[in-house]
Amino acid sequence: MQQYLELLRHVRARGVRKADRTGTGTLSVFGYQMRFDLAAGFPLITTKKLHVKSILYELLWFLRGDTNIAYLRDHGVSIWDEWADEQGELGPIYGRQWRSWAAPNGRTIDQISRSIDLIRRNPDSRRIIVSAWNVGELESMTLTPCHALFQFWVAEGKLSCQLYQRSADLFLGVPFNVASYALLTHLFAQQCDLAPGEFIWTGGDCHLYLNHLEQADEQLGRTPHAPPRLAIRRKPPSIFEYEYEDFEFLDYQAHPAIKAPIAV
Numbered sequence: 001m002q003q004y005l006e007l008l009r010h011v012r013a014r015g016v017r018k019a020d021r022t023g024t025g026t027l028s029v030f031g032y033q034m035r036f037d038l039a040a041g042f043p044l045i046t047t048k049k050l051h052v053k054s055i056l057y058e059l060l061w062f063l064r065g066d067t068n069i070a071y072l073r074d075h076g077v078s079i080w081d082e083w084a085d086e087q088g089e090l091g092p093i094y095g096r097q098w099r100s101w102a103a104p105n106g107r108t109i110d111q112i113s114r115s116i117d118l119i120r121r122n123p124d125s126r127r128i129i130v131s132a133w134n135v136g137e138l139e140s141m142t143l144t145p146c147h148a149l150f151q152f153w154v155a156e157g158k159l160s161c162q163l164y165q166r167s168a169d170l171f172l173g174v175p176f177n178v179a180s181y182a183l184l185t186h187l188f189a190q191q192c193d194l195a196p197g198e199f200i201w202t203g204g205d206c207h208l209y210l211n212h213l214e215q216a217d218e219q220l221g222r223t224p225h226a227p228p229r230l231a232i233r234r235k236p237p238s239i240f241e242y243e244y245e246d247f248e249f250l251d252y253q254a255h256p257a258i259k260a261p262i263a264v
């Protein structure tokens with residue numbers, strides 16, 4: 001939590017003015033890292049209330065291999081609406097690449113199942129990677145992947161995960177992304193009978209949109225609460241069988257939500 005506030009402060013103080021695709025304008029720094037020890041609590045931002053439901057359903061939606069917003073809509077989640085076409089499609093984004101990356105000769109590769117398998121069979125492997133950055137398909141995605149690649153690492157009975165996020169909307173996107181990958185690390189750990197280790201977030205272009213500066217300052221003026229804890233109610237037979245009701249954040253104490261416009 002402190003680390004996130006430090007990142008906001010850093011970009012506020014040292015970020016350079018930079019134009020961007022959306023025409024909004026940003027303050028930006030290139031390259032930054034945050035490390036979260038998952039045993040010390042769940043990295044859910046407390047200086048503003050997060051819409052946890054959106055985070056949970058979005059991750060379950062990725063794991064389904066789904067790229068249509070219908071499932072999110074059915075569960076009252078609207079965070080992907082702006083990027084969908086008339087059929088609700090987003091093109092071959094995260095879900096498709098995670099679960100069915102198109103390989104030569106018509107095969108598809110389930111990177112999630114492969115990673116779980118590799119963690120179980122060969123935990124010392126340095127090749128446990130899931131990539132959403134499928135260069136040949138970038139043009140058919142309505143938004144190119146921001147959280148592009150992640151890697152797992154096993155040591156001393158603990159599973160750690162590092163994400164490379166090439167582009168990071170610090171006010172709106174990053175709190176969601178950190179929570180989502182921290183949760184994913186917990187799920188992988190549970191499925192592989194390991195304890196959760198660290199989640200390491202590495203950012204490329206880390207930016208605050210110019211129309212988020214006041215909101216960021218408001219957040220910087222708040223005192224963080226202790227982080228909540230994650231309870232997972234059961235261990236389903238596979239990583240694809242978790243349900244929304246399986247998760248609960250215990251003692252999530254947070255300051256009120258802060259509204260901000262999303263750059264499309």
Ligand SMILES: Nc1nc(=O)c2c([nH]1)NC[C@@H]1CN(c3ccc(C(=O)N[C@@H](CCC(=O)O)C(=O)O)cc3)CN21
Nearest residue numbers: 051054078079080169172173174176258259262263264
């Ligand atoms: N500019 C931009 N920033 C992002 O973070 C982002 C994109 N675009 N495009 C694709 C996805 C969609 N994501 C989003 C989209 C909306 C919110 C958002 O509006 N969050 C509100 C709460 C909305 C809700 O959960 O219903 C917030 O206050 O956190 C967050 C992440 C993350 N991604």
Ligand SMILES: O=c1ccn([C@H]2C[C@H](O)[C@@H](COP(=O)(O)O)O2)c(=O)[nH]1
Nearest residue numbers: 021144146147167168169173174177
């Ligand atoms: O999970 C996400 C998805 C998107 N973002 C942000 C990062 C940028 O502000 C935009 C994407 O624009 P590009 O021009 O493609 O970089 O969305 C995020 O932070 N997290």
